[in-house]
Amino acid sequence: MRNGKIPHSKASRCPNKAKQRENIFVDIKQYFLCTLVQIDHFSFSSSAMTPSISVMHCKLLHGSSQAMLSLYRQIERVAMTNAAVLIESESGTGKELIAQSIHLSGQRADKQFVAVNCGAAPSHLIEAELFGHEKGSFTGAKRRQTGYFEYASGGTLFLDEISEMPPDMQVKLLRVLECGSFYRVGGSESVKVDVRLIGATNRPLKDAVQAGSLRQDLMYRLAVFPIYVPPLRERGNDTALLAKHFLEELNREAGTIKRFSKQTLGQLQRHRWPGNVRELKNFVHRAYILSADILTLEIPPPVGQQVSSRVDGTLDFTIGTALADAQKEIILATLHHHRGNKRMTAETLGISLKTLYNRLKAY
Numbered sequence: 001m002r003n004g005k006i007p008h009s010k011a012s013r014c015p016n017k018a019k020q021r022e023n024i025f026v027d028i029k030q031y032f033l034c035t036l037v038q039i040d041h042f043s044f045s046s047s048a049m050t051p052s053i054s055v056m057h058c059k060l061l062h063g064s065s066q067a068m069l070s071l072y073r074q075i076e077r078v079a080m081t082n083a084a085v086l087i088e089s090e091s092g093t094g095k096e097l098i099a100q101s102i103h104l105s106g107q108r109a110d111k112q113f114v115a116v117n118c119g120a121a122p123s124h125l126i127e128a129e130l131f132g133h134e135k136g137s138f139t140g141a142k143r144r145q146t147g148y149f150e151y152a153s154g155g156t157l158f159l160d161e162i163s164e165m166p167p168d169m170q171v172k173l174l175r176v177l178e179c180g181s182f183y184r185v186g187g188s189e190s191v192k193v194d195v196r197l198i199g200a201t202n203r204p205l206k207d208a209v210q211a212g213s214l215r216q217d218l219m220y221r222l223a224v225f226p227i228y229v230p231p232l233r234e235r236g237n238d239t240a241l242l243a244k245h246f247l248e249e250l251n252r253e254a255g256t257i258k259r260f261s262k263q264t265l266g267q268l269q270r271h272r273w274p275g276n277v278r279e280l281k282n283f284v285h286r287a288y289i290l291s292a293d294i295l296t297l298e299i300p301p302p303v304g305q306q307v308s309s310r311v312d313g314t315l316d317f318t319i320g321t322a323l324a325d326a327q328k329e330i331i332l333a334t335l336h337h338h339r340g341n342k343r344m345t346a347e348t349l350g351i352s353l354k355t356l357y358n359r360l361k362a363y
């Protein structure tokens with residue numbers, strides 16, 4: 001945790017909350033602008049047109065495709081409730097931003113937003129990380145430690161990569177969800193907290209349940225309000241809109257006025273972006289660094305056509321393939337082979353989960 005209260009944690013607090021709140025009026029204007037753009041072919045319910053604190057998500061999430069407009073409406077609706085939410089979508093599509101938007105748009109906005117990556121926390125530590133522990137409960141437990149549940153009290157706990165949580169932990173989590181209280185590790189006092197839960201997975205829920213990596217009962221308990229976000233390639237003109245948005249951000253930060261060539265923008269829009277918005281954002285950043293006034297960097301060919309072909313579980317590389325490209329192909333192919341299971345992918349490749357996460361973030 002960034003405030004240093006909980007060591008070994010992969011949790012983070014909602015960034016720039018105060019700044020986002022200050023910008024609410026800018027957001028409202030922006031919201032109406034993006035609404036007006038779409039009004040010809042998409043009708044809003046009257047409640048969705050009412051400016052309220054809930055429109056803050058416009059500041060975090062960008063996009064005016066029908067899929068995004070429908071997402072904004074869902075966020076507005078569910079933010080006003082305490083219902084558990086389960087977000088399902090491919091990697092890099094904005095699940096964490098959606099969770100933050102729900103938090104910031106509801107009445108819990110002034111409380112903590114705590115994000116925990118269930119896949120990255122070591123199995124033997126995750127219980128203590130989630131529920132805290134008492135002094136002396138295990139070797140090295142020198143004092144009582146608050147867990148994420150208590151830390152998020154009154155706010156929102158975002159459990160990312162929920163299907164990567166070890167099965168025994170899923171049982172414990174379910175029990176907490178059912179009775180609303182838990183015991184710290186080594187503790188005998190029941191702790192009750194008021195926490196809104198949002199889960200997320202980048203594996204299709206059906207697959208995760210079928211493969212046994214997500215308990216069906218836990219899935220139903222979390223999916224009171226399921227949200228599905230389509231991949232970027234299915235969101236119409238959002239690719240170009242987001243690319244321009246990321247470039248504008250970079251220009252603003254550095255006081256530059258770089259822009260896309262028409263050709264690059266067209267290419268960007270046609271590319272399939274398997275790594276979704278994250279890949280697009282990283283691409284724009286790279287192009288920004290490498291270009292002078294006009295961004296013209298070549299778009300990478302679709303993954304799988306770059307340096308290798310996959311035949312019966314094998315990869316072919318041309319002599320002279322850049323190591324970084326070969327490494328990327330191997331990692332993505334192994335992840336695909338394990339149907340998105342990062343723990344197994346890291347084990348197969350002989351790298352730590354942390355390294356795998358870092359690599360995937362960069363792609």
Ligand SMILES: Nc1ncnc2c1ncn2[C@@H]1O[C@H](COP(=O)(O)OP(=O)(O)OP(=O)(O)O)[C@@H](O)[C@H]1O
Nearest residue numbers: 060061062090091092093094095096097202277278
């Ligand atoms: N609609 C959007 N508007 C603006 N930025 C976005 C949007 N969607 C995603 N991003 C940006 O793309 C990056 C990835 O987003 P995020 O981490 O929320 O994705 P994710 O779905 O949680 O990915 P993963 O499954 O790999 O954890 C972030 O830098 C985020 O700011």
Ligand SMILES: [Mg+2]
Nearest residue numbers: 095096160200
């Ligand atoms: Mg995420």
